[in-house]
Amino acid sequence: MQKDQLEVTLEQCKDAGLRRTKALSMLIETLITSDSPMTLADLSDHKNLTELCDRATVFRLLQKLSNKGVVRRLGLHERAAYFTLLIPGRHQDFLICTDCGDIQPINAPCPVHQLEKEIATNTGYTSLYHELEFFGTCPTCT
Amino acid sequence: MQKDQLEVTLEQCKDAGLRRTKALSMLIETLITSDSPMTLADLSDHKNLTELCDRATVFRLLQKLSNKGVVRRLGLHERAAYFTLLIPGRHQDFLICTDCGDIQPINAPCPVHQLEKEIATNTGYTSLYHELEFFGTCPTCT
DNA sequence: ATACCTGCAAAGTCTTTGCCTTAGG
């Protein structure tokens, strides 16, 4: 099943015009095997890849794969952290344009608080809070 | 109302042992006025602050304010972007420990997809997707 | 053959710190 996924993804890459190199295969395999997202450093230092290729290669592969929509880049939009005042009782989720970077607050009630409570009880995590962001292309950039 | 918020927040800062300086007041005021989160650069280059103090000052203030729980730092946890394979029909949300950085996938059904559709219709954004992360202190780090 | 990939090393971009001066309380 995971083996299939590797082939499927490599096929996608081929269709996208990428050559089938060892680095590419191993990168994809590593991502498939991992059950959570990985950073450039995680990947480049992973035993699968660290001997096999340079970090610049991993970087460029990830870059291409993001553009082709094969992988998704999470967090670090605009390469910087965002800060916001922490006002008790107030919570904001956001809608962000992946093209122009425009950020707007969402005024719909956040549907996540209930789940947050459940997670607290189920996992034993304390001081829970969440971040919810929607990304897409805004009408102007379409 | 917003004026009150400024005073309330400055009071918090005072309780936290911070001195009331021009830079601090203006930083808070700027954050209150903004309706979405701002980066270090946004703040430091903002007309309110750019002439008033150095970026290092803004940086240090934000750092203290985060520690005191007056502001929250969004995104860029671990100072790096995360990558994940984009498998159609599969979607993962995450639970992350703010102490040790442990990331685990959440297996509860994601309660956000419905809202995502509504947002698409209401705003005209296309290609919508979302990122949802829960943060807290894991049992081991408590 | 000929694009495309890579490794290496250098250049960028921001963040973070050290140190000495300034100024709240």
Next chain:
DNA sequence: CCTAAGGCAAAGACTTTGCAGGTAT
């Protein structure tokens, strides 16, 4: 006064790019 805060400039931490040589197709 005494200690926290701020300015300036240097140091870090990663990311990103240029170039010369290797490789899949």
